[in-house]
Each structure stands twice: as C-alpha cells, then as structure tokens.
Amino acid sequence: MKKVGIFNFAGITTVSVLVLGFILATSMSACKNEQPFDEKSIVVEDGSTAEAVDLGLSVKWASHNVGATKPEDYGTYFGWGDTTGTKTSQNNDEYQHANPPKNICGTEYDAAHVLWGGSWRMPTKEQAQELVDDCGWQETTSNGVRGFRVTGKNGNSIFLAAGGGRDGTSILYTVVGADFRTGDVSDADGKAWCFTFYNGNYYVDDLWRHYGFAIRPVTD
Numbered sequence: 001m002k003k004v005g006i007f008n009f010a011g012i013t014t015v016s017v018l019v020l021g022f023i024l025a026t027s028m029s030a031c032k033n034e035q036p037f038d039e040k041s042i043v044v045e046d047g048s049t050a051e052a053v054d055l056g057l058s059v060k061w062a063s064h065n066v067g068a069t070k071p072e073d074y075g076t077y078f079g080w081g082d083t084t085g086t087k088t089s090q091n092n093d094e095y096q097h098a099n100p101p102k103n104i105c106g107t108e109y110d111a112a113h114v115l116w117g118g119s120w121r122m123p124t125k126e127q128a129q130e131l132v133d134d135c136g137w138q139e140t141t142s143n144g145v146r147g148f149r150v151t152g153k154n155g156n157s158i159f160l161a162a163g164g165g166r167d168g169t170s171i172l173y174t175v176v177g178a179d180f181r182t183g184d185v186s187d188a189d190g191k192a193w194c195f196t197f198y199n200g201n202y203y204v205d206d207l208w209r210h211y212g213f214a215i216r217p218v219t220d
Helices: 006-033 111-116 125-134
Strands: 041-043 049-053 060-062 136-142 145-151 157-161 165-167 170-172 177-185 191-198 201-208
Touching: 125 177, 125 191, 125 201, 136 157, 157 177, 177 201
Parallel strands: none
Antiparallel strands: 041 049, 049 060, 136 145, 145 157, 165 170, 177 191, 191 201
16 A cells, blocks of 8 residues: 655645635735725716715715716705605605604615715714815806815815705706705704805705705715
C-alpha cells in the first residue's frame, strides 16, 4: 500500500491556509471600501443622483426634491402624511386623520423616508427654521428656472425651484413661490408646518395639510 508522506500533507494544508487567508483579506478590504448607500447620495427616478449637501447645519439637505430628477425640477406634490403624491382630497382630516401624530419624520407617513429609504426623511420645523435663519437666500435663475439659491456659511448651496403648490387638482403660484413640507403638525386645526418663499420673502409657516407641497429631504 502506498504511503502518503507527512511532508505532502503539510504542503497541501499550508497552501489551503494561504488561499483562505487571501480570500478573507480581499473580502475585508472590499467591505472596508464599501460606502453606505444612504449617507451621501441616492439614485432617484431616472437614474440620476441626489446628493446630501452639507450646509454647515444640524442635518444635510438633499440636492433634489422627492420625485425630481434634478434641482430645477419641482418633483411630486405631497399632502401632509401622503406618501404617494396622488391624494387630491381637500379634507384635512384625511392627512393623516382628525388627530394626527405631532411629528411623522422617519415614519411610515414620511414620503421622503418611504420612497428614499435609509436615513433620508422630511425635515422638522426646527430644521426648516435653521435653514431660513442660518443660510443666505438669493433669488436667482438656474437653467432657466426661477427660485432661490440657499447658501450655508461654509459656502455650499442648494437650489429651490419656484414650483408653487397644489390645492386639490389646481397648481398655484408657480414661478413666484414654493412651499416645502416638514414632518411637524401645527397646533392650528388642520394645518402642518412648512417652509415657504413667495415674492422674494422666505419664512416658516403653517398651512393646510391637504395642500400638495414639495419635499426636500434631509439626512444625518
């Protein structure tokens, strides 16, 4: 009977260990270089990329609206708590109901979170106020679209297009203004907080929950 030498067996074992070590090292290197999909950017509807822009604030702001393919697109009009953008009812109690939660950021009623995933979500009223108070707002035109260039103290900026808003099925005040939803409901009956620019002014306001407004997401 032919013997298998100890030297040959050891050689096979050594080669196997080396190969296994190479595979593990390669896998660990690949994992180390892998970027979380939701921290800096997200691929939106047409395959274009929305970036998370650092304006030097408490959160990063998306370069696109939900439903848009570039900053100059207004995207989808959402009633408060509607994640489809298709509801046109003018009954505020349907957004989400007569006694809605105080805040829907990051929940199943948050269109930014539902449609973009990860840590993307609607801004809070406080984060919207921070955008208004701590950034420079310059009325301008970008690629033929009117709106505001919002610039942080660090020099980074986002563009907000003047896409107006929707009441029922009617689109109103395009070109001169726009409203953007937050996840916070107002104490005023039937209203929720948003941030707005209109005829050169910009501010945080509470408006009817059934109105269809854009959503500009935020992330950590």
